[in-house]
Amino acid sequence: MLSVLTRLSQPLLLALEPETAHALTLRALEFGIYPHERGAGERALEISLWGETFPNPVGVAAGFDKDARVVDAVLGLGCGFAEVGTTTPRPQAGNPAPRVFRLARHGAVINRLGFNNGGHEAARARLARRTTEGIVGVNIGANKESPDRIADYVAGLEAFYDVARYFTVNISSPNTPGLRDLQAPEALGALLGRLMAARAARVAAGAAPRPIVVKLAPDLSDAALEATVETLVRQGVDGIAVSNTTLDRAGLTDPVAQEAGGLSGRPLFHRATVMLARVYQASGGTVPLIGIGGIDSPEAALAKMEAGATLMQLYTGLIYEGPGLIGRIKSHLAQVCRERRLTSIRELVGTRAAEWAAKTI
Template sequence: MNDFLSSIGRRGLFMLDPETAHGLSIKALKSGLVPSCAPAADPRLVQTVAGIRFSNPLGMAAGYDKNAEVPNALLKLGFGFTEVGTLTPKPQDGNPKPRIFRLTQDNAVINRLGFNNEGHEVAFERLSAGRLNGIVGVNIGANKDSADRVADYVAGIDKFYSVASYFTANISSPNTPGLRDLQARESLAVLLSAVLSKRDALAAASGKRIPVFLKIAPDLTEEGLDDIAAEALEHDLDGLIVSNTTLSRAGLKAGPHNGEAGGLSGTPLFERSTAVLAKVRQRVGKSLPIIGAGGISSVETAIEKVRAGADLLQLYSCMVYEGPTLPSRIIRGLSNLMDREKVSSITELRDSAVDKWASKQLD
């Protein structure tokens, strides 16, 4: 019955412009029209990553709840955590519309939103006004017209330190000109030093250490991955998120929107993002936490990310096609897989396919 209702809902939403449909889905979550469908807790899926205890490894990626409007409602869908943002110090409109495009034949999305959000102050008021019912990460970025982008990231740490379960520094969106330049080694060293210094100062003052993750692109070269891994380890970063959207259009079916500018997400991102994940795991070793994101649409793709080296998982775009029951279906599927594999913890499956995925060539 839930699958039938999801199918009806998808057909209705797909009659609308993608950005309008997104706004309606936020309103539905706010209103409570989307019922709670969290699966029963399974201790085999519980793990502690970067000092945080996660009830299950699946999270909602940043980009959906940009303005921290519905974190509790998302957690009720079965996610073990959710991430709000990307948030910039000042409000900004982002790029001109239309700026989201469905590639229905590929179960994919192209977006060139450009960090559209209501700014730090509005999101902070929402997060601090009510009780958060789980783990809520805050994804921070820089304003497009910022004179000092590093300072914008530091401001995000400062503003949200009292409400964030963890931070993600997003330097990998392709939709803010020059942002990905922060992935270059010298620039990244400056950014990480500034962000982590601010975090450490706030931790000393508050007695509470909030982890900081770095979100990277799937379009990096092997040499670029070397540099990021080296800086992550040198600066004692708490973890990485692999990966953001891609500029590649390899393997897409013919369609009216395939040539649109922006980042591609959804099913076609799975192969490349998983290969990059495994390559990063080889470079950083076994201890540094990694959140695997990109193309997760099923229990099979979720567990393959774990086998490629992920401790935690995130999805977003595939919910456009699979509906709001996707997270609970994946979590139930992971529990069933634990039964079949006869393992006591999902962590026992991590890294079992790292070499296979890491051997894939990056285009």
């Protein structure tokens, strides 16, 4: 019954203003109004990574649950992991509304939210109250007016260390002025140096080492991408997320296409997947990648893994396709494993990276 209601509600949500629809979705999830996954998952979809066993490689990207309100609902929908945030040390309202725009004809969204969230303290309290299992990562960022943005990232790692299973360092949002400058090798090295030192201090005190993932923008030039990946590998990051939203608007005909902000959804798929494959090649396949951008079908999810992703995250695809997309992706990936006689979905990772990396963006 809930799955039927979910399908019926999708057109209604799309008729509402985007932030209103998002708020209603979060409230429904908080009240448990969503189709719960039943039964054991497919063994072939399990991913062993960072000392964890992910039930499947599908997650929901940061931005959906900024304040850790619906972590268990996301997992209950059938995701193999959840990621909250982006969180900043102090609460901030973000940019003025309207700041989210749907481009329905393109299966896309433009947002210029600006890290709107309730701050570390509120999100940490919610995560600390959890009593259920499941892998939850925290996406950390910096306040817009911070005098020391690197200190904000360190504060995020410190605040959530005992309640997060991994951290994603968001230095690629286009909606905080100057934030993407942290992707430059010198600044990135300084940021990671302080984060790694903070983690090392925790480990020395007896804590488990939490993986650190860095999320990149899809608008880096080939030269900048190569230098950035070299820095990430040298610093020993545990993962790279590819990618955040894009500023590119090529080929869009929707009247709101020129709104400022980051573009997500189907038009981002090609750019983000080519970049994913290039990062896979540049890192020699030694760093696990999270594929993000334009996953709105089972076929798109498969392409991400073949291009180099070990894990993947959805968001805009769920807006247009609904939560049933999660199950459809998992069913398709499991079927591919059976057809290709694979014992693990991980055998697909990077099998077409060379082909994707050679494509033109």
